[in-house]
Amino acid sequence: MPVQRPFNFSAGPATLPEPVLQQVAAEMLDWGGSGMSVMEMSHRGKEFISIYEQAEADLRELLAVPANFRILFMQGGGLGENAIVPLNLSRGGKVDVAVTGSWSRKSAAEARRYADVQVVAEGSGRNIPGSANTWSLRSDAAYVHVCTNETIDGVEFHELPRIDNGVPLVIDCSSHLLSRPIDWSRVGLAFGGAQKNIGPAGLTLVFVRDDLLGHALDICPSAFNYKTVADNQSMFNTPPTFAIYVAGLVFQWVKQFxxxxxxxxxxxxxxxxxxxxxxxxxxxxxxxxxxxxxxxxxxxxxxxxxxxxxxxxxxxxxxxxxxxxxxxxxxxxxxxxxxxxxxxxxxxxxxxxxxxxxxxxxxxx
CATH class of the missing domain: 3.90.1150.10 (Aspartate Aminotransferase, domain 1)
Known part of the structure; x- marks a missing residue:
């Protein structure tokens, strides 16, 4: 009889599906008869490209990601995206942030390095401060940022805010990504670290609408420029290949669940x-x-x-x-x-x- 594993309630890196861990173990030395571990493969070789393409297709299907959104497999985690998003979208202008807890507060602080940031609503860490139509939003902001699930504080938007002034909504959905559908009609960009619901630490997923590409500040590093990453199918630099492989197995597990x-x-x-x-x-x-x-x-x-x-x-x-x-x-x-x-x-x-x-x-x- 197999031994019952403990139940791991870690906030991240977090528990992974046991069938996925078993498959990773079985394929560790030889993936698909290639004679290589996934960790040993070239990210440009046909073996890994097949893994990447399947993972992207499964994720797009699971979350019903529209065709006018690009899915980017990046690095840097949620904290990294707190800088990468304003480097790509702020145009050095205005950014509105709703602060609902610890992570959105960090996002506001980081964005201030690149933009004029206004906190449009601030909760107590125990609530969501009203609906978006009560927030002090600016019509000339480059985007509105919310953290749709605050990992530390335990506050979640069960419905995405509707921004009616035409400003794109950016959501940090790290700790509930793939736990529920996303209403893409309300979103311009979504991002999340994989180490909660999706896979090991090291992979960050970004979903960006086509019209938001191509506006990066000059100081934005090439490897973090969303258009550069999108134009190179997430292969501009070496992506986190093993984490992408594990995430792909998790996508398959969710599809079959x-x-x-x-x-x-x-x-x-x-x-x-x-x-x-x-x-x-x-x-x-x-x-x-x-x-x-x-x-x-x-x-x-x-x-x-x-x-x-x-x-x-x-x-x-x-x-x-x-x-x-x-x-x-x-x-x-x-x-x-x-x-x-x-x-x-x-x-x-x-x-x-x-x-x-x-x-x-x-x-x-």
């Missing part, structure tokens, strides 16, 4: 809804734990919570680890606990956490 009579991304979204509901219901019913995010914008992916007695924190983490529940410590900037329940976290993992929460409360509450 079934749940509640659904398949693919629809099935994944429904399971994510059910996992989050199970965990939030337990936290809300507790007298020991609390989640401080307003109910209408709670993240399905990242669930921060606090013990009402901080003296129990270390005991909680030690007992959770002994129970096979890993990486539950909250981000150092906010403290407490955090359970990241990305696509690869099975419902059984959330149920195991819920059982432990109840048992721990019975002993220590």
């Amino acid at each position: 079934t749940y509640a009579g659904l398949q693919g991304l629809a099935a994944m979204e429904q399971r994510n809804i059910d996992k989050a509901a199970l965990l939030y219901t337990t936290l809300d019913a507790s007298s020991l734990y609390e989640n401080r995010v307003e109910a209408d914008c709670r993240s399905r992916m990242n669930v921060p919570f606090y013990l009402k007695d901080d003296a129990l924190n270390e005991r909680f983490l030690a007992e959770a680890k002994a129970a096979g529940l890993l990486q539950l410590k909250g981000h150092k900037s906010v403290g407490g606990m955090r359970a990241s329940i990305y696509n690869a976290m099975p419902l059984e993992g959330v149920q195991a956490l819920v059982n432990f929460l109840k048992e721990f409360e019975a002993r220590h509450g």
Whole structure:
């Protein structure tokens, strides 16, 4: 009998689907009879090009990415994109940012290096500050930036804001990318690091509308110029080949995934809804734990919570680890606990956490 792996609730790099890990292990020394590991392949060779093309096609299908969007496989992570986006889109002008938590605050600070940044709305880290039609948006801004899921704070836009003044919307969707559909009619550019729902750290995905290409500042490095990357099919410089390969396997896994009579991304979204509901219901019913995010914008992916007695924190983490529940410590900037329940976290993992929460409360509450 195979040994049950622990349930890993890390915020990223995060848990990966076990079938994907098994396939990676099986193909490690010899991919497809090539005699090479993917890590040893030329990124311009026919073997890797076939991997890349399949991954791009599967991702476009899964997210129903329109033909007028280019998919770029880049490096630098979400923090890197905080600089790369204004280098490409700001034109040295104005950028509006809605601050809903730690990551959008970082985005605003980084964009100020290249543009006139205005914070158009600011939440408490526990809420989304109104709808876009109440924000102080500028009609001459180059773009509006939002982080649609705040990994640290656990705040999620369940519906993308509608920007009615014609200014493109840029979304940092790192920690919920591929967990639900994207309404592309509201988006000019989307980006996300892969190390949450998609694959290992090192790969960053960028989806950019054609009309936003070709406006990079002169100081933008060539390898970060979206038009250069798009014109070279993400091969202007050596891309993160192994991470692209693993991501491609995850795309195939999501396409085949079934749940509640659904398949693919629809099935994944429904399971994510059910996992989050199970965990939030337990936290809300507790007298020991609390989640401080307003109910209408709670993240399905990242669930921060606090013990009402901080003296129990270390005991909680030690007992959770002994129970096979890993990486539950909250981000150092906010403290407490955090359970990241990305696509690869099975419902059984959330149920195991819920059982432990109840048992721990019975002993220590």
